[in-house]
Amino acid sequence: MNRLRFGALLYNGKELGFYLSHRVVFTVYGSGTVHAMAMHDFMPCKVFAVNGVAVSFPQALTTAATISDKFKNSLEFVKKTLEFLENFSFENLEKMLKKWYGAELENFIIPVPVQENNMQTEENTMEESEVIKEFNEKYNEARGKFGKRPNILVCGYTGSGKSSLVKAILGNIVPDDAIGDGRPKTMGYDCYENELVCIWDSKGLESGEAEEEFTIHTRSFVREKQQDPNVDNHIHLVWYTIQGSGARVTDCDLNLIRNIFNPEHVIVVVTKADVTRESQKKALMEALKNAGIPEEHIIFTSDAESGAVGCKELMKLSYEMLPEAYRDAFMEAQRIDMEARIQAIHDKEGKAKAIITAAVTAAAAAGAVPIPLSDAAVLIPLQITMIASLAGLYGLREEAVRQAAMPFVAKLVGIFAASSILKLLPGLGSVVNATVAGTLTGAMGMFVRRNFEDIAIAKIEGRSVNPVFFDVELFRKFYDEYKKQK
Ligand SMILES: Nc1nc2c(ncn2[C@@H]2O[C@H](COP(=O)(O)OP(=O)(O)OP(=O)(O)O)[C@@H](O)[C@H]2O)c(=O)[nH]1
Ligand SMILES: [Mg+2]
Numbered sequence: 401m402n403r404l405r406f407g408a409l410l411y412n413g414k415e416l417g418f419y420l421s422h423r424v425v426f427t428v429y430g431s432g433t434v435h436a437m438a439m440h441d442f443m444p445c446k447v448f449a450v451n452g453v454a455v456s457f458p459q460a461l462t463t464a465a466t467i468s469d470k471f472k473n474s475l476e477f478v479k480k481t482l483e484f485l486e487n488f489s490f491e492n493l494e495k496m497l498k499k500w501y502g503a504e505l506e507n508f509i510i511p512v513p514v515q516e517n518n519m520q521t522e523e524n525t526m527e528e529s530e531v532i533k534e535f536n537e538k539y540n541e542a543r544g545k546f547g548k549r550p551n552i553l554v555c556g557y558t559g560s561g562k563s564s565l566v567k568a569i570l571g572n573i574v575p576d577d578a579i580g581d582g583r584p585k586t587m588g589y590d591c592y593e594n595e596l597v598c599i600w601d602s603k604g605l606e607s608g609e610a611e612e613e614f615t616i617h618t619r620s621f622v623r624e625k626q627q628d629p630n631v632d633n634h635i636h637l638v639w640y641t642i643q644g645s646g647a648r649v650t651d652c653d654l655n656l657i658r659n660i661f662n663p664e665h666v667i668v669v670v671t672k673a674d675v676t677r678e679s680q681k682k683a684l685m686e687a688l689k690n691a692g693i694p695e696e697h698i699i700f701t702s703d704a705e706s707g708a709v710g711c712k713e714l715m716k717l718s719y720e721m722l723p724e725a726y727r728d729a730f731m732e733a734q735r736i737d738m739e740a741r742i743q744a745i746h747d748k749e750g751k752a753k754a755i756i757t758a759a760v761t762a763a764a765a766a767g768a769v770p771i772p773l774s775d776a777a778v779l780i781p782l783q784i785t786m787i788a789s790l791a792g793l794y795g796l797r798e799e800a801v802r803q804a805a806m807p808f809v810a811k812l813v814g815i816f817a818a819s820s821i822l823k824l825l826p827g828l829g830s831v832v833n834a835t836v837a838g839t840l841t842g843a844m845g846m847f848v849r850r851n852f853e854d855i856a857i858a859k860i861e862g863r864s865v866n867p868v869f870f871d872v873e874l875f876r877k878f879y880d881e882y883k884k885q886k
Contacts, residue, residue: 402508404447405534405781408454409497411505412445416490419447419454422511439510446505448497455503456781538785542792548632549595550726551625552718555602555618555656556641561671564703565641566592566599568711571735573599589621595797596733600635611652619660636726637718638666642684644676644700649687657693667717668698674706711736732795738860745856748793749849755793756845759786764838779832783841787848794852843882847875 408419417425425442447454497503554562567574573592589600605614625635638661642653657666670676670684681700688698699717701710715734719727731744762782832840858864 402447402449402452402454402506404454404508404510405456408456409448409493410442410445411448411490412442415442416493417442417445443510445510447508448501448503449506449508450501450503452506452508454508455497455501534781534784535788538788539791542789545725546728546792547795547797548725549593549598549729550636550722551598551600551634552637552639552730553589553600553602553622553635553661554639554641555605555661556653556669556671557605557607557643557646557650558603560641560643560646561703562601562639562641564705565639565669565671565701565711565714566601568701568704568708569715569734569736570597570599573597573733574601588617594733596729605652607650611650615652615655615660618656622660635661636665636722639669639714639718640666641669641671644670644672644680644684647676647680647683649684649691654691658691663693665721666693666697667714667721668693669710669714670698670700672702672706673700673709674702676700708736712740716740728795741860742857745794745853745860748853751793752790752845752849752853755786755789756842756849759783759845760838760842763841764834766834766837779837779841783844786841786845790845790848790852794849794856796852796855839879839883843875843879846882847878 404419410417410419410425419425423439425439449455494505554566556562563574573594588604589602592599592601602614602618604610622635625633628634640653640657640661642649657663657668668688670681673681676684685695685698689695697717699710699714701714702708704711715736719731719740722730728744731741734741759782763779766779766782
């Protein structure tokens, strides 16, 4: 089976085309002008695809807009597309698609409708299972961009308060029996993990002879991690604990911080601030600064039981120091600053709008030549990409996704059936034009975004989330509201 999708790139030996529907293809000329052509005039052609699944050019651009807020508005998006096409040569495009996607030109079966008067009877729609499959693919892509799980290594002398610190910031990820039984367990690293964060907790660093052995152990542990070709398995951040009340920085501390770890990824956490005197704090700060550790990477803390001093600051600094793809999951994992978590959700609005704008523009381009109502389903893959990207952005994980996003996705199929669109927009007639295609997509995007934001915030506040009943009536409200905003 071959899977075509909106914007799939077709090539007939002379011209390159955007697949719009089984009936219509866009062709593009060097100057960037776009023409609509009947599919049967364009055929025979091949399709850029990976194992029978077409790659879609507008989706590639949507993806690009998702990673970087590159496009400020839809005009800019259109301009970029045209600029790109103006400069493209077929060979370059072929190379690029090969490099980005591993795509090759494949033979596809495109069942071109023969009789014009068949138009209203046979609906070009996607199977629900296909829709869900497409959604999952796009969702996983989006998660790869926003939702990666960071690995944080917590290292320091035994009893320096590592486990207590992790517990203060991340909550119950650390089992209770891991705190303060006074005896170091065997030398090495314990791993505590959940779906949001993975903590490597060092154990067994004791003063004396064991220091050297521990250092060797740690060096090979870190080296093995950092040599993994998959950066997701690297250590992304180190919290190095020094017990404040001990008022001493050892050579072993400094060797680990400066030579074994990458100093740029280390935050030095001086623990037990509640039982550390001011003079001790000053002396420690001096010693660390003299050793070349930047002051802004040194934080004084106490654990939750002692008032959780400095923990919010440590959380914020960690968030900033983590690579971007790992920040969201960390923010979601931390339990010390609920306001910061909610703010982080609100801060996603800009990115969400870029995702929606890209989809609206692509949909409007699709409607530049009016699409027969019975073909309106060609907009579905675009909208699936949009919804999946939004779900990824707002961190709706597996279970929540099934509950929150699937009703939209499944309903899309229904809404884009000609009969539903007519119910939605009674005056529409028999075609979907650029404005309607863009507005439908934009309204859908706004509707979904608002819901996903509510769900994400409700989750943080520990409220239960009511399932959204998504139907034509409700959607019509959003459609009208969105149209007014425009
Ligand atoms: N006063 C005070 N005590 C603390 C603080 N943090 C940890 N402790 C106590 O210090 C002891 C050691 O804490 P842990 O968190 O188990 O230290 P650790 O570094 O994980 O120790 P190991 O797992 O043995 O390497 C426990 O009795 C904690 O209750 C703090 O901020 N203030
Ligand atoms: Mg411990």
